[in-house]
Amino acid sequence: MADVLTAPPGVTRTRPVSVRRAYRFELVKLVSQWRVRLLVLVCWLAPGVFVAGVAAQSTLPTDTLFGRWMHATGWAGPLVILGFAGVWALPLLTSLVAGDVFAAEDRLGTWRHLLVAVRSPGRIFAAKALASLSVLLVLVAGLAVSSTVGGLLTVGHHPLVGLDGAAVGASDAAVRVLLAWLCALAPTLALAALGLLGSVAFGRSPMGLLLPALVALVLQLAQLLPLPVSVRVALPGSAFLAWNGLFTGPVQLAPLLIGVVIALVWAAAATGLAHLLFVRRDFTNPTDDASGRRALTFGALPLAGLLAVSVAALGLAAPAEGSGITQEKVQRSVATAFGHLYRTQADELHRPAVDEDALRPSAACTKAGVGDGAEGAGNDWRCVVSWHLPDVEATGQAVYQLDVTSDGRFVADGDGPKEVNGYFLVHTSTGDAPNPLWQFDGTVELLSATPHPLNKVPKG
Template identity: 40%
Template sequence: MTASTLASPRPSNTCARKEAGLGSAILWETRKLRAQLRSRALLVGTLLAPVAVVLVVGAQSRPPKDSLFGRFSTENGFAMSLLVLGFASQWILPLVTAIVAGDAFASEDQHGTWKTVLTRSVSRSRLFWAKVLVSVVFGLVALVVLAAATIGASLLIVGRQPLTGLSGQLIEPGAALGLVAASWATMAPPLIAFTCLALLFSVWSRNAAVGIAAPVVIGMVMQLVGSLGGIEAIRPYLLTTPFEAWHGLLAEPRFTGPILDGVLSSAVWSGASLVAAFLVLRHRDITGG
């Protein structure tokens, strides 16, 4: 028997490398997101913009009376927080989450990096879920920062007076703080649903502008449709309806039915969007980049 026969065989250069796990994909996507100036600027904006809004609205001689808590906003910090919540839920939150989620997949098409990413020992499914999780977490972080900045600025600038609820009841500051925080928390389910919708458009369109703009436009259309009369049958299924569910927390007696319905509706929208996005990505031809 020769020495070459006894020697251990060298590993072949063609041996398959170990596939990267979901954790590694999430870490990589998080690093990419942290490196983007847009994401950092967005978080800074959610921190500073509420302070500016509270200062401007609080300086008005006539409070905005066309909203539920606007008439008390210049003399009550909790009412100011809810005034900002009503505005943000209609126009700001879908945009905040879509700015990142709408570019999550489209950026790979824009830079032609699909082949590079998917041939470095990471499967499509793990890359998909990594992008989904990072986008959802970013949206929730932005929501928390926006809520904390709004509540903090409102209480420091306007004050902690007892809040007048929707039924005319007086809510003491301690209880009012918990209800206001809970009202902001109810934004999480529809925010996640809009994130998933933006991810779907990002995968389908391969265009960041479409991925960002389409969910915002859809949200505006749903807001307009929801304000019309005679559509009670479809209003519970609109993705913007859960943004209004917090009103039940400020009534007497309190009711949480709309919140539970909103969670269910948001879950359906989220699930349908993610399934559609995954199927599109799974059948994506990446040979061109």
């Protein structure tokens, strides 16, 4: 159907409604739905209440990234919420908003009325896509703002400990938290575009509504598998995890930028496919709401091809092989984090300050008894960290058990000696806290080729 309908001879041709007017109409329709209003209320209130409640508890979600720092700084709260949102909240929101924006017209049988009012399928598509995007931006902003306000009001504007063990200043932490949420918008847009495609392709079927959530679930399962780096980074949801690299020194930009670009390409491709499928639909036939063959031809096959091309391109360009988790990278990351946290511990215990260059921390790591050449994820990593103190001849050593996940994140658990990395409380400016060397989070840069000159660590 053309943008401007052809009028019979002698009849004045009517111009279609502008996209702006159609957008306002679609936005009002979305906001008038009770479930959308409920989502807005929940997103703007629940995260702040949750962060404030957790910060007031004696126990913390230490199994969640940055969860162990929720008593120390208000900037940990929005990062904990971001980790949860990338797994559950954002896929659900995209399903409920974008996944139903076209299918609702099929269920209600209102396409003919809408076409008569707007007189342009292309403008209807643009209006619905923009309206759903606007609502999603409001929901994501609510999650970020609410969790940040809740954390800052409850805990305060204090420095944040990064994934390399170094303290990130409060102002710098604020910028990085904002960038992390902005980067998470890219995979959110990709899921929203898949929701538009599913809503157009499946019509009345609930599959359109479930598509973003199902795709997100598949992506989460894929991240748990020992996939090659080129496949892992090429997935459209990789930016939901790659924002972790903003909290290391130096910042791990490569996987984050690649993840954002790929997610935006997926968003553009899925939106284009949805538009193509929508404008080619026969609206004169009330039973023509979707076709499984068209969904496969215009949806699944092109996106599968996009994934294959992305994997092939990254396989040629990425400076890492296999899982990207190697013995050298694990040793470097553990030693760097230990060095930063050792200085923090010395300060909290009111010991003389130690220069990190003089400390010279190093780590020797093995995995399941494998010495040289150990690689891959697993909870069977064991690292012996060594360091030197000025005017002390003996070399200090501490043992850690590591649980390394497939995406490169690890949790180091102190295994002695007790006075170094055992559990005991230390007094900090924000109150009593566990020994910073007892347990700490870190990350391995999957695409790194050479260590940064400031982070070079001698072999243990």
